[in-house]
Amino acid sequence: MSWTADPRVEQILARYPDKKSAVMPFLYMAMAEHGYLTDEAIREVSELVGMTSVQVSSIATFYSMYKRERVGSYLISVCTSVSCAILDAADVLHAIEDEAGVPAGETGDDGVFTVEHVECIGACGGAPAVQVNYELIEGVKEDKGRELVRWLRDAAPDTVLGDEMQALFGGQRSFEWGPAEGEGATGPVPALDALGTTGGSS
Amino acid sequence: MKILTTRMEAHPTDSHTLARHRATGGYEAARHALTSMTAEAVHEEVKASNLRGRGGAGFPTGVKWGFLPPDIRPRYLVVNGDESEPGTFKDRQLLERDPHQLIEGIIISAYAIDCHEAYIYIRGEYPRPARRIERALAEAYDAGLLGRNLFGTGFDLDITLHLGAGAYICGEETALLNSLEGERGYPRIKPPFPAVEGLYAKPTIVNNVETLSNMPWIVENGGAAYAAIGPEGSAGTRLFSLSGHVKRPGNYEIVMGMTFGEFIEEYGGGVREGRAVKCFIPGGASAPWFTGDQLDLPITIDDVGRAGSMLGSGAIVVMDETTNVVHAAHSIVNFFAHESCGQCTPCREGTSWLEMVLARILRGEGRPIDLDLLLDVSDNIAPGLGWPPKMTTICPLGPSAVSPITSILRNFRDEVEAMIPAEVPVA
CATH class of the missing domain: 3.40.50.11540 (NADH-ubiquinone oxidoreductase 51kDa subunit)
Incomplete structure (x- = not known):
């Protein structure tokens, strides 16, 4: 079943006075299905929100989390903004690039990893910080960055869980996270059931 | 409280x-x-x-x-x-x-x-x-x-x-x-x-x-x-994000009015390995930096404003004496260059120029004119280089990229100059 037939589509449209506002959640839904934003995905979104494909494409390219090229099973994002930078984030990034065999900004030929450096992900108290499919790990040292890559390759988890990765590869946290969650990400899209549709029946 | x-x-x-x-x-x-x-x-x-x-x-x-x-x-x-x-x-x-x-x-x-x-x-x-x-x-x-x-x-x-x-x-x-x-x-x-x-x-x-x-x-x-909580003009408690070279980074809810030095010591446990504070950002990456001799400044919106910066988003980033300030400034300028939306020319072009110039200084390829060039480009984004900044742009993002530039050139000019190799005479 195509994502366009997902009942959440109608729920999302109902939440906004103007259907154009649904373009962001729909781009996530399309990405979740296709793995990245194919031309077909852009066209599907444009039909639902009443924009041209060019308009939707212009929005998709504005936001860094919408990917117009195929990404690996595990999108590894390493923060290099100031609090991480002064705590040696560059070394963590290099270790991860080296272990994954993929330079930042690229995807490996086998499609397992995409590595990128990202701007501040709001984990400055747990610097250096890394995300895998947007699930956060704080206080990642160089050696743990390498272990993370090896673990992802070997264990090949279908769902990546932030709490599990934090326990295995993380260190200093920005704050106590509280109880562990059972939810995590299955691809390079933020793991959120309703993608913002939770709400009443207006 | x-x-x-x-x-x-x-x-x-x-x-x-x-x-x-x-x-x-x-x-x-x-x-x-x-x-x-x-x-x-x-x-x-x-x-x-x-x-x-x-x-x-x-x-x-x-x-x-x-x-x-x-x-x-x-x-x-x-x-x-x-x-x-x-x-x-x-x-x-x-x-x-x-x-x-x-x-x-x-x-x-x-x-x-x-x-x-x-x-x-x-x-x-x-x-x-x-x-x-x-x-x-x-x-x-x-x-x-x-x-x-x-x-x-x-x-x-x-x-x-x-x-x-x-x-x-x-x-x-x-x-x-x-x-x-x-x-x-x-x-x-x-x-x-x-x-x-x-x-x-x-x-x-x-x-x-x-x-x-x-x-x-x-x-x-x-x-x-x-x-009634806190000093006049900074009512209530506030959740501050403390990060960088402190022993205990984290979010701390405090009543405003204590000094930055007290906050960094009492809540952050002081600087790692007992080092001295070289400089700190009082209110997020957009804010001009303070130096280690300004730790006695009270944490209030108005005190920080009068001292030429802002409490902004309540993010305090501490850098110890080992910090390469050009590296730290480059990280911030690179952030704004990446995040510029591209509407306004002074920001879209200027932030990228600032990033490129800092990057070449970091690579050891800086030129003697680069310090003036950094200030010149900055002046096109925030004329006069004052605080709060005058703007040639729709929003404050561009002027935010100027904050780390003026911070390092006003406080650590010698260090920046020392990273620039002597000019090789053209044969």
Whole structure:
């Protein structure tokens, strides 16, 4: 079943006075299905929100989390903004690039990893910080960055869980996270059931 | 004295649940406001609290609400949870650990401004905070705390969670509104301000997560009690994000007025390995830096403003004496170059130039003219290089990239010059 037939589509449209506002959640839904934003995905979104494909494409390219090229099973994002930078984030990034065999900004030929450096992900108290499919790990040292890559390759988890990765590869946290969650990400899209549709029946 | 983090500290395992919220008095302030107070009375309490916005600009919240034109409906309330200012991670904790405190704050605020549709915009890189809000909203709807006829008063309120997708600029309120409307996140020219013409061209209040999380306490205890906390002009408690070279980084809720040095020692445990503070950023990456001899400055909005910087988003980044300030400045300038939306030429071109020049200095390829070049490009973005900056741009992002440049050239010029190799004479 195509994502366009997902009942959440109608729920999302109902939440906004103007259907154009649904373009962001729909781009996530399309990405979740296709793995990245194919031309077909852009066209599907444009039909639902009443924009041209060019308009939707212009929005998709504005936001860094919408990917117009195929990404690996595990999108590894390493923060290099100031609090991480002064705590040696560059070394963590290099270790991860080296272990994954993929330079930042690229995807490996086998499609397992995409590595990128990202701007501040709001984990400055747990610097250096890394995300895998947007699930956060704080206080990642160089050696743990390498272990993370090896673990992802070997264990090949279908769902990546932030709490599990934090326990295995993380260190200093920005704050106590509280109880562990059972939810995590299955691809390079933020793991959120309703993608913002939770709400009443207006 | 704590307001925002009381519940999460007392109940670390379940502070995010509706059951715990209710067991600790949750939604009683909202019930009281809706059933026993007029909207005007709630607004008066917020004005009396002297609460100033916690997103960065520090504008008085009650005054902002007062800018809504009286006769136009619908009105919208938009919650800014697009926290992305480097150094800042406080809203993340409030979203994750006490989502019902925020939702209750939204109910109170929506009632006060006669609004029935609210949106919470959370950055895409915050899936865990968004999940907590998503679940909390579902709990609140199931319990009849959102939707139709709240507390039997006939007041209706829907809250929709909207996820960003990786654009710092959407933390700027008008860019956020464009993003929410399904446009590129371009800041709008102000005026009109959102209170007059905001989301879908309707009157809109945009408030930060921390700002709204204070509302239950203000209703419960009264605006005057809130205003009595802390020094004049910096009322209430505030959640500061402390990061960098400190022993205990983290978010700390404090009453303003202590000095930066006291805060870094008492809460952060001092600088790692007993080193000295070389410099620190008092209010997020956009703020001009202070040096180690300014640690006696009190943490208040006005003291920091008078000293030529800002408390901004409440993010304090500490750099010890081993820090390469060009490296740190480059990281910040690179951030703004990456996040420039591209509308205004001085910012789009200027931030990239600043980044390239700093990068070549870092590579050991700097030229003697580079210091003047950095200032010249900066002056095109923020003429006069003063604080608060004059702007040649629609929004303050461009001038933000100038802050680290002036900070290092005014305080550490020798260090920058020392990184530039002597000019090789052309044969």
